[in-house]
Each structure stands twice: as C-alpha cells, then as structure tokens.
Amino acid sequence: MERKKKPKMLVVDDEPDNLDLLYRTFRRDFRVFKADSGVSALDVLKQEGEVAVIISDQRMPEMKGTEFLSKTVPNFPDTVRIILTGFTDVEDLVEAINSGQVYKYITKPWDPNELKVVVERAAETYDLLKQRTDELKRAHEQATLLSAIAQVAQEFTSPDDCLAPLAKAFNQSFSADGCILQKVSNGQLGLQGKYAEQGDPPIALDNDPLVIQALSSKQSQVWLASGATPPEGAEQYTSAGVQVHLVFPLVYREQMLALLSLQWTTSVKPDENEIKLIHLAAQQAVLALTAVQVNG
Template sequence: MMIVDTSKQQRQSQKPKMLVVDDEPDNLDLLYRTFRRSFQVLRAESGQEALTLLADCGEVAVIISDQRMPEMKGTEFLSKTVSDFPDTMRIILTGFTDVEDLVEAINAGQVYRYITKPWDPDELKDVVHRAAETYELMRQRNQELLESRQQTQLMLNIIELVNKTQSPAAMLPPLAQALRQSLEASSCEVFLMADESSIGDQGSDGASAGLADSTLVQTAIAEKILQQQTADAQTQVVLPALYQQQLVALIALQWPLSHISTVDAIAWLEAVSRQVAIAIKSLQ
C-alpha cells in the first residue's frame, strides 16, 4: 500500500488527460481548442495511432473518438482500450446510421456516451466534464478497494508471523520485510524497546536509514507519537508501537523525498503500529 502521496492541492492543480481521435484534422483542432483549458489534450488521427499513444502516455480520464474512420472504427478502437484502461470514460462521435455498432459497444461497457454529429458544443462540454468526474470517482473507489485488501493482507501476515516465531526478536526481520513491502517504503527498521527509554533488538529490510540513534527516534520515544522529517532526499517516519500506553517497539520507515504523508495514510500507519504492539506482546 502506498502510504505516501502528493498533496491534494498539487493533485487538483494538475489537469486530467484527454485523448481525442479523429481522421479529420479540423475536428481534432476544434476538440483541442474546446477542451485545452480544462484538460491535457492528446490527439491522434487513427485508432492505431491512438493505441500507440496510450501505450506511451498511459491512462487518460476521457477518450473522445469519431466512429467512422478508415481501417478501424471508433467502437473497435475503444474496445481495445478496455482491458488496459478499464476506468477511462469513452465517448463516441457518430452519425445516426451507426446505431447498431453503438448499441453493441454500450452494452459491452465500452462507451460511456455517444454524441451525434454535428454536436452541440455545450452538450459535449457537459458530457465530458461529467465523464471526468465519474472517472475520478471510479479511480478513487478502486484505489480504496485496493488499499483495503492490502491492509487486510498485512494484518494477516503479522498474525502468521506471530504463529511461526517463538520470540519478538526472531519476528523482527520478517516483520520489517512485510511492513516495507506492504507500505511500499524504501526501507523499514523495527526496534524492540529494552525499557521505556532505550532500544534493544533490531530488525531491518531495505537500505538501512540508520535511525537508531537519531533525534527523530529519541523524540518518538519521549513523546510517544508519530514523528516525521525530511533529510538526505528522503521522507522518514518513526512510529511508536504502544500497548496499553506502554512503548513496546518503534517502526522506522523511509520513502523518497517527493512524497509526503497524508492524513489517511497516518491513520493507517497508527493502526499498523497498534497491531505490531499486540503481536510483540503476545510473544513476550
């Protein structure tokens, strides 16, 4: 699970991507001018060119494609994007004579809406903006489902480690590995507390950040709350694992500098720390 992310303000400042596909350059230019203020608009003059562009640029929020193009119809092109980009919203521009193809595409979930030619600019703008909102909602929902599955799996992994090991010290290396992988960190260190103020045994996975004697760790011990700092091009987090207010262990994690912890991510980290504290106490 990715515990770090760019800030909401930064995400909102980025325009969503749109791909417009039409074999008529004038139509492409018109669509580009219509949406360039709200979207990053990519252009292609054929279905094959559009597929190549998607392979290079990745997922887009919305695709607008003409239906009648040489070599590959719009519905055929859109059907080829479904498996790789299931969340993308697909809009087709069509004449009245293409109803059969459209019904098949819509029933197969390949087309979000169709717009008949000549299109009304205001109608098209409204449809596209609603499509972009739907895409964002679906993307968030799928991300939440993925994170929920990853959280559940991590908890199961911790329980399995408790059942397989005989002591807290023996559990530390595989526990650090499980935490690093699940939280998608570059490194993870887990420190057992010898007493309320000093560190005992240690287990690590990934490139060690060498935090055992750091001010960050000492502050986490003293205050018993999550500590975070940026140093040496890395974001470092030290998380106290408390059991009934007793400091049982510390979890030190590191991510690339370009990411910061979000409120939801910190809440999840704190839930992880509680589970780790319970697991360690069960082996003592």
C-alpha cells in the same frame, strides 16, 4: 470546471480539423493529448498512462473507435470513454455501451455546448470511480496487512523472529523505499533485533531527530519534505532525497517494544488515509509482539 490539477484527456480522430477543434475546446480545463488513429492513441496511453476521459471518432482507418476503446479497458478500467459518430452503426455502439466500454456517444456534427456538458459529467464520473477504486484498494491493503500480522503472531515464538516478516509486510503494503523495524530496550534503540527491508534504507535511525523525539515522547512522528524544513540534525533527509519519513513507536502498557521507520524517496507517497492505516497496523503489530512474548 475548477480543479486544482487539470485531469488528462485523450482525443482521437483521423480528421485534423476535428482533432484541433477538440483540442481547442478542452485545453483550458484538461491536459489534452491528441492522436490521429487508434494505434497512435494506444502509444500515447502507453507513454502518458491513465487519462480521465477519452473522446474517439468511430470511423477511422485501421481500427474502429469501439475496437480501440475496447483495448483500453483492461489497463484503464476507470477511464470514461465517449464515441463520436457521423453515421448509424447501431450494432457496434450498442455492444460497446452495453459492455461498459463506452459512456456515451455523440453524433456529428456535435454541439460544442452539449459535448462540454457530457465531458464535464464524464470527468465527474471518473473522479467517483477513482474514489471507489481507491477505497477498495485501501480495504484490500488493510485486510492483507492485518492478516499478515496475525499470521506472524501464530507462526513465531520469539519477538526477534517477528521483526523480519513484520517489516516485510509493512514495506510491501505501502511500497516504501526503506523500512526499519528495530527493538527498543529501556527507551533506547537496541543493538540487536534490527531488520531493514529493501536493503539499506535511505537514512539510518541512529541519532535521527525524529527517532529521538519518538523515543522520548512515545508518540508517532511525521516529516514531509513539502511541508517543513528538516529538523536540526536531519540534513541527511535532503541529501538522501527523502520525501516522507514516518516513525511509529510500538508501545504496550507504557513500555516501548520496538520502533518502526518508513521512508519514501521516489515511490508513490502515502496519503492521509494510508498513514491512518499504518497507525492501525502498528497497533496490531504491538499485539502480535506481545502475543509472541506470552506464547514464547
């Protein structure tokens, strides 16, 4: 299985020989974590977070495999679970499979080639589940953000009053470490009408090269720490630990109304689809600001 980044796997068995065999079988294709009981496996998950695949023995002291796997479902619903069983425990296995807690069971002693095929399919299933979950999450984020923007247009009568709730909506939707929404007058940042969400952002907008480019071109600007060196005059990006800086001019009929800055340092960085969503939401924010101006 060729993947740019190895997926994570947890193997659980109270027999050391079986545990080592599972580790050796999959270590080339996965980041494999080992646990000798259900209790210790739960501790591993607490430390390492979600894994793509769990392979667990069924008959273990303290906690059966099916019982352990059932405890992982609430926090890690997309993880694919496989049971190893050396005896016929039909009721436990059928219940676990029917409830969606177990993807497949393998009888001991297992055929290594058969197990590899099952695990490969399990990893593919995990990838599909994650893709679907991410798509549903983005759809929910989009609906929530656009609803919040529409609500701002209905509730407020002054553009200045809109800045705070709009910045808050953007910041909450994309978990940025800094969010600034600032009015623009005659192509320049206004002295008034500035709102920063999450306290002081990592970098200010005054004399920021991305802001200068956005003001002159009326085009969105994107800077990624992994993709380019800071533009001239933006050494503050490195010193502030900024990993991503997005600048969106809010333009209506060639007139720039405001400028939106989103900055990430340690939080999860937006992907390409989320950046597209920010573009869409920025356009909706323009409509909200113009609607408030008309209604006001």
